[in-house]
Amino acid sequence: MAPPIGRAEGAFRAARLRLALWYALITALLLVLFATGFYGYVRLTLVDRIDDTIAHVAEVLERSIRNDRQAWQRGLGQNDSLEADRIEVEWFDGEGHPVFSTLPTLSREPLHLGYFTAHPPNGEPLRQLTQAVQIGRETLGYLRVSHPWFEVTKPAAELVVDLAIGSTLALTVVALCGWGFAALAIAPMRESYERLQQFAADASHELRNPMAILQANAQAALFAPEGLPPRQQQHLEAIERLSRRLSRILEDLLLLARTDSQVGPPTQQPCDLSAIAQDVAAEYEPMAQAQNLALGLEAPSPALVLGDRDSLARLLGNLLSNAITYTPSGGRVQLVVNREGPYHQATVIDTGIGIATGDLPHIFDRFWRKSADRQRLGLGLAIAKAIAESHGGRLTIASTLGQGTRATLRLPVCKPSPLTPPVELGL
Structure with missing residues (x-):
């Protein structure tokens, strides 16, 4: 049978494990906060970049519509930059009915003024900006500019994977370092405890023989054939009784010191x-x-x-x-x-x-x-x-x-x- 782990050694191991776990837990919390904040910042930056792009396109097109209500649609077919950036343009009349679209089919998605993320049932998600085009108090129609949403979701998903891998590696390194730092942190306590245990064991061992001699002398005097005066006999009986009790206490302390030092039973x-x-x-x-x-x-x-x-x-x-x-x-x-x-x-x-x-x-x-x-x-x-x-x-x-x-x-x-x-x- 393998030697049992002493009570003190088990307590030190548990303390070391708790310290290492606290290091890892605090680090994990900080990593989660950092990763969440960084992910939110990057995602918001990507959304802002797309919003700026479609806002700029909407501004240019709105100016063209005001200048020439018919020619602006012909100009869209000759604009390679819109196609390269995968920007789609839709025009709705004043009642909100679709009139023109660069999409393969006219969209039936309802109008949402301002920025909106649409999720068509049979297509990819789109980031959209819808504006009313007016001259004076007259509403000429509604202009909707769309951009594929995957340019946000794809980099964001890749970032999540990168953050997860990086955080896991960082947490592993911190946990290993924490295990080592925890050992350094409890080393002074372990050393002090070992000195105390050694002192208790040495003191108990050194006092056993004097106590045994004291008890033996008291017993010899009590059973002396010539007898003793009653008062002296009472004193010797008290000495013998107390020395027996002290011997038992010393044995107890020595046994506990041996147990803490991982010393198993004398025989198995x-x-x-x-x-x-x-x-x-x-x-x-x-x-x-x-x-x-x-x-x-x-x-x-x-x-x-x-x-x-x-x-x-x-x-x-x-x-x-x-x-x-x-x-x-x-x-x-x-x-x-x-x-x-x-x-x-x-x-x-x-x-x-x-x-x-x-x-x-x-x-x-x-x-x-x-x-x-x-x-x-x-x-x-x-x-x-x-x-x-x-x-x-x-x-x-x-x-x-x-x-x-x-x-x-x-x-x-x-x-x-x-x-x-x-x-x-x-x-």
Whole structure:
């Protein structure tokens, strides 16, 4: 099995990805704004150029009509520039009926004074300018000058393709650069975090031996055959109890530091989850009895998973400890091991005080505690989740305030093979 990605490394990768995506998103937005504005400007320029052309033609023809109402039509046939520019001219009488047209057939399109883009049903779109030709108050007729609209649509379509290709290439380059810049941006944070993690791991490791020696000396003094005065014995018992608690905290911090450093479980071998559950339940039975709780166990063997037995026992122990601690006297805690598809499940169910809906998103955060709970360090569930993820599993918790909590561990099934080493089944 490939080594799992540490929690810290996963967080840094996610932060780098978010930064790179923000770079790309902002760049994409700027490119869209630029492309839209540039496209609009070019298209408007093309339309203005055509409008200027047909306006100039209309002005010249209107002057010719006023000078000679008959000769101007004959002059159109001799005007090569109009044909070269594909400009069409139509003349309508004062009632709007077509009289003359350079088009193959007389147009039946209605008149629209001013500029208008026509879309004939059986022809190509045209940009048109229609003007009334008057002498004094008399309307001689209506002059309509047309120009093919494709000289706008074709360059505009080509521009869209060019902008799309250019923007895509630019966005790709920016995304790649953003990925590199994001790595540079988070490098100082990564370095600081790694130094902090190294310090925590080194400090935890260096303090383990002194704490073990302190605890051993306190225990030796407590069990000395000559006995101790009551007051000294109380002091030594407090020292032994606190040193045991500090040793557990140091172990927790060291485990989390190893997890963040992508250090997987110490061993990876098949082990029986049911046997582990039986051992853990037996270990916490006195704690449950002391609080007048019923501790139930359903763990049919075998339930083979691949992992480290001690780490999984610690995971289940943390879950049982939480369940027993937060279940009032007279309640019930149950540990159930079963199989669901390709997974073995270990579920701890209690009838305790439950967890508020607003607190559920934070229960796996390190050092997080409810405001009323000041006796615990807030690492138990964080450690349990880290162990589950290092084994390729998943830990989920569902709870209802005032009714109880259900913590479910899911681990992939380990199929036995001829090379599988003997499985420890517990005592």
